[in-house]
Amino acid sequence: xxDQFIAYISQFGNLTRQQxxxxxxxxxxxxxxxxxxxxxxxxxxxxxxxxxSGIVRICYHDNKGEEITRYFFNENHLLFxxxxxxxxxxxxxxxxxxxxCKLIVFSRKDWMDISNAITGWDxxxxxxxxxxxxxxxxxxxxLVSEDATTRYLKFLENFPTLANQIPLSYIASYxxxxxxxxxxxxxxxx
Amino acid sequence: xxDQFIAYISQFGNLTRQQxxxxxxxxxxxxxxxxxxxxxxxxxxxxxxxxxSGIVRICYHDNKGEEITRYFFNENHLLFxxxxxxxxxxxxxxxxxxxxCKLIVFSRKDWMDISNAITGWDxxxxxxxxxxxxxxxxxxxxLVSEDATTRYLKFLENFPTLANQIPLSYIASYxxxxxxxxxxxxxxxx
DNA sequence: GTCACTTTTTGCCATTTGGCAAATGATTTC
DNA sequence: GAAATCATTTGCCAAATGGCAAAAAGTGAC
Numbered sequence: 001x002x003d004q005f006i007a008y009i010s011q012f013g014n015l016t017r018q019q020x021x022x023x024x025x026x027x028x029x030x031x032x033x034x035x036x037x038x039x040x041x042x043x044x045x046x047x048x049x050x051x052x053s054g055i056v057r058i059c060y061h062d063n064k065g066e067e068i069t070r071y072f073f074n075e076n077h078l079l080f081x082x083x084x085x086x087x088x089x090x091x092x093x094x095x096x097x098x099x100x101c102k103l104i105v106f107s108r109k110d111w112m113d114i115s116n117a118i119t120g121w122d123x124x125x126x127x128x129x130x131x132x133x134x135x136x137x138x139x140x141x142x143l144v145s146e147d148a149t150t151r152y153l154k155f156l157e158n159f160p161t162l163a164n165q166i167p168l169s170y171i172a173s174y175x176x177x178x179x180x181x182x183x184x185x186x187x188x189x190x
Numbered sequence: 191x192x193d194q195f196i197a198y199i200s201q202f203g204n205l206t207r208q209q210x211x212x213x214x215x216x217x218x219x220x221x222x223x224x225x226x227x228x229x230x231x232x233x234x235x236x237x238x239x240x241x242x243s244g245i246v247r248i249c250y251h252d253n254k255g256e257e258i259t260r261y262f263f264n265e266n267h268l269l270f271x272x273x274x275x276x277x278x279x280x281x282x283x284x285x286x287x288x289x290x291c292k293l294i295v296f297s298r299k300d301w302m303d304i305s306n307a308i309t310g311w312d313x314x315x316x317x318x319x320x321x322x323x324x325x326x327x328x329x330x331x332x333l334v335s336e337d338a339t340t341r342y343l344k345f346l347e348n349f350p351t352l353a354n355q356i357p358l359s360y361i362a363s364y365x366x367x368x369x370x371x372x373x374x375x376x377x378x379x380x
Numbered sequence: 381g382t383c384a385c386t387t388t389t390t391g392c393c394a395t396t397t398g399g400c401a402a403a404t405g406a407t408t409t410c
Numbered sequence: 411g412a413a414a415t416c417a418t419t420t421g422c423c424a425a426a427t428g429g430c431a432a433a434a435a436g437t438g439a440c
Binding site: 147148149177178180181184 | 426427428429430
Binding site for chain 1: 252258260261320323324330335363366
């Protein structure tokens with residue numbers, strides 16, 4: 001599983017064998033069952049997490065107490081990497097496994113050790129962070145100006161493997177529509 | 191005007207007098223008239239721009255040819271700083287002045303010279319980039335699940351100084367609603 | 381297979397928002 | 411100040427979406 005993480009990182013910059021050994025030594029594995037939380041709103045994000053397999057969602061409670069899904073991540077994503085190095089690391093959203101998940105995690109300290117030991121690490125991580133943030137931004141931002149059917153079609157494009165794996169209620173909430181509207185939209189499309 | 195830029199940067203990290211002199215030497219000023227474009231979709235972003243005064247909007251054309259406003263920036267923002275260092279610097283959106291604007295600009299090369307000359311520069315810029323991206327993301331992403339009135343109220347919160355300075359058509363497009371809906375919403379609120 | 385449980389679909393109607401065109405208001409130009 | 415132009419509001423009706431509850435379909439345990 002660590003190989004998968006190394007392969008992911010290597011897309012963004014080269015690592016020597018020594019460096020890989022160092023990273024592997026710091027890494028630990030984490031499994032989450034469907035429904036479990038990786039991180040909770042109001043708490044501080046304490047570790048870097050790489051999703052090796054499974055699906056998580058980012059969600060929050062709005063002021064009416066509704067639980068709203070803001071985003072999905074599937075395998076090969078660093079979870080909320082940008083949050084770990086902001087001044088305020090308190091989360092406003094939670095991260096929940098919606099299928100069984102396997103992760104590689106690093107404590108914040110180990111991650112910083114790696115950063116100090118490996119020249120170019122920060123630049124690699126910055127590229128990943130930028131890619132993740134702009135991807136989330138593009139996918140969410142364009143939803144605003146679309147009607148419900150187009151939103152759903154975009155969801156299918158953006159997350160082609162997810163549609164049959166997760167409850168429709170999460171998808172509806174991600175799209176900002178009700179579950180019954182989504183159901184009707186699906187009927188019209190198929 | 192360069193002082194304003196230095197003050198902005200200094201929020202994110204300290205600079206010596208020497209470093210400030212270097213930055214000032216590389217900076218140049220740019221004025222845009224209302225309606226002029228700072229950058230256009232399909233072209234490559236060639237410079238770093240700091241908006242010292244005025245308002246710009248980010249907009250694009252959807253597949254029906256509609257022009258859609260995706261975001262606004264007012265003074266004290268680095269414009270699309272994250273885009274300048276992606277592999278593909280081709281813009282999918284344009285940046286248009288919607289009031290008269292004053293900017294400080296740096297060519298990509300000068301910016302990289304500064305980066306090489308000033309230790310810690312990259313880390314300062316990274317903080318700014320992260321702050322900008324997460325701010326845009328938070329503001330846009332939450333719109334999806336709100337109704338039109340709530341969207342407009344959030345716009346007023348997020349951009350308190352903008353409401354009376356820019357055409358309602360831009361605001362409506364930013365909110366993903368029609369101009370007539372926005373007009374009715376405004377009537378109900380006031 | 382049956383039961384209990386959860387998820388998804390459907391029907392009915394209310395509400396919100398869109399589409400279009402005309403009217404009003406604001407701004408600029410001469 | 412009048413004319414021309416642009417921005418905003420309004421009226422009318424249609425279309426899209428929401429709210430609620432019941433029905434149907436799917437899932438897992440025994």
